Amino acid sequence: MVDESVQDPTEPRAVNVAHAWERAYWARRFMVPVEQVEAAVAEVGDEPARVAAHLGRDWPGHEPAT
Numbered sequence: 499m500v501d502e503s504v505q506d507p508t509e510p511r512a513v514n515v516a517h518a519w520e521r522a523y524w525a526r527r528f529m530v531p532v533e534q535v536e537a538a539v540a541e542v543g544d545e546p547a548r549v550a551a552h553l554g555r556d557w558p559g560h561e562p563a564t
Contacts (some may be wrong), residue, residue: 509558512544528555 514520515536525532530553538552550557 506558510546513539513546513549514544515539524549527559528553530555 513524513535515524521532521535524535528535528550534553535549538549542548542552547557550559
């Protein structure tokens with residue numbers, strides 16, 4: 499069983515949308531258009547789990563390495 503309260507140190511701690519390449523990364527990561535990522539960050543902040551929930555996506559959205 500995986501303890502979900504422990505954050506994976508390889509996962510980003512914030513959804514940064516300051517640069518085009520970062521916006522593109524998050525759009526691919528959440529599988530949504532860049533504009534939706536920007537709107538989600540504006541509405542709920544930059545915490546990845548909150549942005550993912552706002553977009554209806556799981557966070558981190560993949561199985562952790564074992």
